[in-house]
Amino acid sequence: MKRYNIAVVGATGAVGTEMLKVLEEYNLPIDNLKVIASPRSKGKEITFKDQKYTIETIEKGTFEDVDIALFSIGSSNSLKYVPQAVYEGALVIDNSNAYRMDDDVPLIVPEINPEFIKEHNGIIANPNCSTIQMVMALNPIRKKHVINKIIVSTYQAVSGTGQKAVNELRKQSQDYLNNDEVKTEVYPNQIAFNAIPLIDKVNDNGYTEEELKLNRETQKIFNNKEIKVTATAVRIPVFYGHSESIHLEFDIPVDLEEISYLLSNDDNIKLIDNPAENEYPTPLMSEETDQILVGRLRQDLNNEKALEMWVVGNNIRKGAALNAVQIADYVIKNNVIDGGQ
Numbered sequence: 001m002k003r004y005n006i007a008v009v010g011a012t013g014a015v016g017t018e019m020l021k022v023l024e025e026y027n028l029p030i031d032n033l034k035v036i037a038s039p040r041s042k043g044k045e046i047t048f049k050d051q052k053y054t055i056e057t058i059e060k061g062t063f064e065d066v067d068i069a070l071f072s073i074g075s076s077n078s079l080k081y082v083p084q085a086v087y088e089g090a091l092v093i094d095n096s097n098a099y100r101m102d103d104d105v106p107l108i109v110p111e112i113n114p115e116f117i118k119e120h121n122g123i124i125a126n127p128n129c130s131t132i133q134m135v136m137a138l139n140p141i142r143k144k145h146v147i148n149k150i151i152v153s154t155y156q157a158v159s160g161t162g163q164k165a166v167n168e169l170r171k172q173s174q175d176y177l178n179n180d181e182v183k184t185e186v187y188p189n190q191i192a193f194n195a196i197p198l199i200d201k202v203n204d205n206g207y208t209e210e211e212l213k214l215n216r217e218t219q220k221i222f223n224n225k226e227i228k229v230t231a232t233a234v235r236i237p238v239f240y241g242h243s244e245s246i247h248l249e250f251d252i253p254v255d256l257e258e259i260s261y262l263l264s265n266d267d268n269i270k271l272i273d274n275p276a277e278n279e280y281p282t283p284l285m286s287e288e289t290d291q292i293l294v295g296r297l298r299q300d301l302n303n304e305k306a307l308e309m310w311v312v313g314n315n316i317r318k319g320a321a322l323n324a325v326q327i328a329d330y331v332i333k334n335n336v337i338d339g340g341q
């Protein structure tokens, strides 16, 4: 079997660290592994499969011997370094927002639209974490029924902002409980014991970038410009696991039993829906599984053609690292690139 040279770019970050774990679990045929981060981390060591690797920085020629580069270094850094990686011959799987809506860049969730992977021109984009868990939950439903409209409110964990935000929530919580001064650095407002209804920058139309991503990325992944998504994205003081309250509108009356059947027959989804016994998905549960958790299914009180659901997903794994490694796995198994040896 061919073996491939893989680079993890952003290997010290929240997503990069998880990516290394997932790469171990998936056991991809890796010949050479490069672990790359910023100059701050240069020379530090990390362990992968019981072997020590030294963190490198991006230099001219870094990607010349790389087959697949998994990037998680934020949009501005991706805009700077992804073109170099492509020029030097690597296939880039990018976790940032930089290239997701480019016409010649496939935006991939492997369980949903793998057929577009082969159309890459050197870059494949990983969708935003809140989009991935939503489209995963809707996929079995939209295969059977036309979804006209989605209204979604998100409750997003701080790990979605990166490792510094995880540290900030921990520190602010301790300081708040100790009656010490609470300092804000990553977020503009205190996140501990609070909720911040603004994620990413706000546009002239009042929507934030995070909210607009849910609209445009869903349309691109489902290859359907007709599906309308309106979102409110909120950051909450949870470490891991994004939650979403989703309202779906159809052309025909909803048959809840059928929807439950469709969801429970999808291996990527776990339906936990027995509210009378306090059984419903919570973000803590998502730390233990790669499945998308769905519960609180119910018909809209005032519209028989609409339903409500609650969706929880692991933002770092299926929302980022796992999805990216699954794309790499598909690329390798389907000989999408030359290279490897």
Ligand SMILES: NC(=O)c1ccc[n+]([C@@H]2O[C@H](COP(=O)([O-])OP(=O)(O)OC[C@H]3O[C@@H](n4cnc5c(N)ncnc54)[C@H](OP(=O)(O)O)[C@@H]3O)[C@@H](O)[C@H]2O)c1
Binding pocket: 009, 010, 011, 012, 013, 014, 015, 016, 036, 037, 038, 039, 040, 041, 042, 057, 058, 071, 072, 073, 074, 075, 077, 095, 096, 097, 127, 128, 129, 159, 160, 161, 162, 163, 164, 315, 316, 319, 320
């Ligand atoms: N967290 C999530 O749930 C999530 C979900 C989907 C997508 N994403 C996307 O994934 C990307 C990374 O997110 P994250 O949460 O992992 O952030 P993070 O924890 O802040 O990590 C950022 C990583 O980028 C590295 N880096 C920064 N500047 C660099 C440079 N000039 N050259 C090379 N490496 C550099 C950092 O290295 P140092 O440690 O040396 O600074 C670190 O490894 C972002 O684009 C984010 O939007 C995140």
